[in-house]
Amino acid sequence: MSQKFRPSRRNAAGFTLVEMAIVLAVIGLVIGAIAIGKDVQRNAEYTKIKNKFIDQWEQSYNQYYQRTGVVLGDSQTAPRLMVNGERYAPVEVLSMSGGNMTGVTSPGSVCNGATGANMGTAATNVAMRTLFTQAGIRMAPGRAEGFEDRYVYLDSNGNPQEIQVCFQWNPPSNASGSGNVMVITGLTPDLARMLDQMVDGKPDAQEGRFRMQGVANGVANAPGVPWNRTNDDSIASPAAAGDNLQRDESQVATVVAIYKMNQ
Secondary structure, three states: OOHHHHHOHHEEEEEEEEHHHHHHHHHHHHHHHHHHHHHHHHHHHHHHHHHHHHHHHHHHHHHHHHOOOOOOOOOOOOOOOOOHHOOOOOOOOOOOOOOOOOOOOOOOOOEOOOOOOOOOOOOOOHHHHHHHHHOOOOOOOOOOOOOOOEEEOOOOOEEEEEEEEEEEOOOOOOOOOOOEEEEEEEHHHHHHHHHHHHHOOOOOOOOEEEEOOOOOOOOOOOOOOOOOOOOOOOOOOOOOOHHHHHHOOOOOOOOEEEEOOOO
16 A cells, blocks of 8 residues: 555544534533523513513403403392302302401302312302403413313423412402402413512412412511422322423423402
8 A cells, every 4th residue: 555545643643622512512501502592482472471471461361351340250239359259159148348357268260161279169260251251351372262261381390380360359358369360270380489579479378469379477577478380290299299200291380370450
């Protein structure tokens, strides 16, 4: 073999340490960019849920009040100032002017179709879509016509989750806050924290307009309570916070939130 066809030692050598370090650094940057991109995309989706779904339902609720003079489902001739007040028929005979309302039976929720967790039953709920349509109020687009109260998104594991909204009146003794509220089911813990941050300025499960259902107010002037569910919690056990039974590919556990209305 002639000299010009003989491979040199330099050409037969492998990668140098510097070249391998550069390649590994580039791979690390690509992986980091992908991870950051997923977080940015998910945060953008959560912001969209707040602006295009939750806020629009609050606006529809406020428009109903402005147009009819009463809150959703209340009587225009004998208002009780509570959601679904027109169908309020407690066993107790109490006067709105002087009665103690802490122990009365609440009217049914105003929902649309089948309801989420802790939203009453079909026998006591009122069709929300009917009330808004009768008042000529445009609802949030939601999933589709007839399913305006639903919104589908992907959780952090890439599995679909469905949000549902209802409205109801909570008595003053309710641990999640009293008054007329929007009940929101199907929130992953990270979505609930972000919504709480956007509404109240801090993710506190027991204080503010946006809070977790069933979390009672703490001691006065004491620190708040964090949203106690995580992506490691089993979705089959809603109360089992911290059970660490969730697989990486499983559907993320969800929480129910209470969003207090202004009227």
